[in-house]
Amino acid sequence: MINFIIRRILGAIPLLLFISVVTYAMMALAPGGPAAVLGPRGQGLSPEAIARINAAYGLDKPWYIQYFYWLKQLLLHGSLGTSYVDNRPVIEKVFEKLPITIEMVGLALLLTLIIALPIGIYAGAHRGSFFDNASSAVGFVFYGMPVFWLAIVLIDVFAVQLQWFPSSGLSSLGQENNPLDRLWHLTLPVVAIALVSFVSWMRYQRSSIIEAMSSAYIRTARSKGLSERDVLVRHAFRNALLPIVTLLGLSLPALVGGAYFVEYVFSIPGVGYLTFSSIFARDYPTLMAITMLTAVLIVVGNLLADVAYAMVDPRIRYS
Amino acid sequence: MRTVRRFLRERSAVAGASFVIVLVLAAVIGPFLDAIPPNVIDHALIGFPQPPSAAHWLGTDLIGRDEFIRALYGARVSLLVGASAMLVSFAIGIFYGAIAGAASGAVDNLMMRFVDAMLSFPTFFLLLIVAALTEKFSLSIIILIIGLTSWPGLARLVRAEVLSLRERDFVEAARALGASPLRLVVRHLIPNALAPVVVAAAFAIGDNILAESSLSFFGLGVQPPAPSWGNMLQDALTPQAEAAPWMVLVPGLGIVATVLAFSVIADGIRVALDTSIGQETGDADVEEVGPYNPVPAPAS
Numbered sequence: 001m002i003n004f005i006i007r008r009i010l011g012a013i014p015l016l017l018f019i020s021v022v023t024y025a026m027m028a029l030a031p032g033g034p035a036a037v038l039g040p041r042g043q044g045l046s047p048e049a050i051a052r053i054n055a056a057y058g059l060d061k062p063w064y065i066q067y068f069y070w071l072k073q074l075l076l077h078g079s080l081g082t083s084y085v086d087n088r089p090v091i092e093k094v095f096e097k098l099p100i101t102i103e104m105v106g107l108a109l110l111l112t113l114i115i116a117l118p119i120g121i122y123a124g125a126h127r128g129s130f131f132d133n134a135s136s137a138v139g140f141v142f143y144g145m146p147v148f149w150l151a152i153v154l155i156d157v158f159a160v161q162l163q164w165f166p167s168s169g170l171s172s173l174g175q176e177n178n179p180l181d182r183l184w185h186l187t188l189p190v191v192a193i194a195l196v197s198f199v200s201w202m203r204y205q206r207s208s209i210i211e212a213m214s215s216a217y218i219r220t221a222r223s224k225g226l227s228e229r230d231v232l233v234r235h236a237f238r239n240a241l242l243p244i245v246t247l248l249g250l251s252l253p254a255l256v257g258g259a260y261f262v263e264y265v266f267s268i269p270g271v272g273y274l275t276f277s278s279i280f281a282r283d284y285p286t287l288m289a290i291t292m293l294t295a296v297l298i299v300v301g302n303l304l305a306d307v308a309y310a311m312v313d314p315r316i317r318y319s
Numbered sequence: 320m321r322t323v324r325r326f327l328r329e330r331s332a333v334a335g336a337s338f339v340i341v342l343v344l345a346a347v348i349g350p351f352l353d354a355i356p357p358n359v360i361d362h363a364l365i366g367f368p369q370p371p372s373a374a375h376w377l378g379t380d381l382i383g384r385d386e387f388i389r390a391l392y393g394a395r396v397s398l399l400v401g402a403s404a405m406l407v408s409f410a411i412g413i414f415y416g417a418i419a420g421a422a423s424g425a426v427d428n429l430m431m432r433f434v435d436a437m438l439s440f441p442t443f444f445l446l447l448i449v450a451a452l453t454e455k456f457s458l459s460i461i462i463l464i465i466g467l468t469s470w471p472g473l474a475r476l477v478r479a480e481v482l483s484l485r486e487r488d489f490v491e492a493a494r495a496l497g498a499s500p501l502r503l504v505v506r507h508l509i510p511n512a513l514a515p516v517v518v519a520a521a522f523a524i525g526d527n528i529l530a531e532s533s534l535s536f537f538g539l540g541v542q543p544p545a546p547s548w549g550n551m552l553q554d555a556l557t558p559q560a561e562a563a564p565w566m567v568l569v570p571g572l573g574i575v576a577t578v579l580a581f582s583v584i585a586d587g588i589r590v591a592l593d594t595s596i597g598q599e600t601g602d603a604d605v606e607e608v609g610p611y612n613p614v615p616a617p618a619s
Binding site: 015018019023026027029030031140141143144145146148149152153156160253260261264265275276278279280282287291294295298302 | 451537
């Protein structure tokens, strides 16, 4: 197991390097840069000033030299550079937003599972029933629903018309440390994420129940005279949860960056919001840091998924 | 013929197909019939969005533009981008997947590693990063952005299909008759891998429409004043639009209904062709399943 983990981490290094080279090259060749960020404010920078700014960021060198400098900074100093916008270290910028996004998406994931698993299990156990067809029809509708539209509709109904929930932000004035107030602010965003993401979890749970129900051990359980309910709850259910454990690991990157739309519409200052503001400001160091963070999380998530899978399922062995 | 008859027996698929046909006709013909350009501003109505009426079927927006006309133009954009981006991604994905599957060995391994790297990113993140690098957002650029970021899933599908096909007797026979590798791929492998690809194509159009409207909503797609369902929703986000729920409903329901229609069409084709691939309707999460992931594909 330890060997397997070490091998996987070593195997991930070329992947991360590859991703960083490609992203770095694309961003270096794209328009924009610190001079362009400062330009509108500085109004008509002289060519000498632009050259000086670019030299300060090392942008007067070819992109592959810049890349090696970027990599050296990362490996030797753990730095990903400073933002073109406010000159702060980008790692600091990203990590101060991270807890907000994790909190929101974590809650959303919890709500998603609470909705999706029971529906998926029931639909799978009663395949072809009215409930099964109805839930898959509802699933189709939510599948095609843009999450930002759902967010706007929720705001219109619950914040503007009914005024039950706030329409944006994380806290009311003077209530910054009140957890209940925060939860109240997070309700609509969390519901919006859960409603569009429960579909895939539900479908997965449904098909994994169906697969479990057709296995030999279910036939055994039935033939020894267990009630259908016992067969479902004690045998099929437990086995059908295995793929969900894996999916949880794979959804780790989404936990961090998967809520761009919702953060944008509800003005929640998380990583998604930072992504958008960096895009519009062409703040490439920050975008690069977010990309690398996402890439690392993907690798870690995949690894966690495999390890968790081996832990809950004794049939899986890695050598 | 048998396939068509089986498709016609799927009631929801027929409903979806009818909707798409009506939408295509309306989007293509509508603007010509009316001859009203989408950006005519009724100055008397600026700041007073009108609810749906006989004069403005689906109401007007904040600066007095007719929502119905704009939605029709938006439908045209969505359908055009959805279908063209699908063609771009399929042109790349089919060839990439077929070549990887036919080549096998080290080449296949390397090619699929690249696909894995691309697939491991959340779909929209990839889209955002690429869109962030562009300066001009013409329709063709948007189509390219969506097409170039959405082919890897298809490449994997086609490769799997080709791998299972290449062991079949007719491929063996063609090889024995001296067919070149290129001929094998183009004449034998691709045509026979087509069934699941057609299903995936219908799903892809819906996904691309969703992608286009998301990009446009964030100002990284179709640029105002040109109408698109996505940027119409952006207009509806302002506080002044709170009194005008039709501004939210018209473009939003347009997107939902169209994507839903393509999903049920895809599902209908799947049933008609009797293939089990492409039946999962999950979102990007399902696509992100990594190379080492032991999760079984959803059974039908």
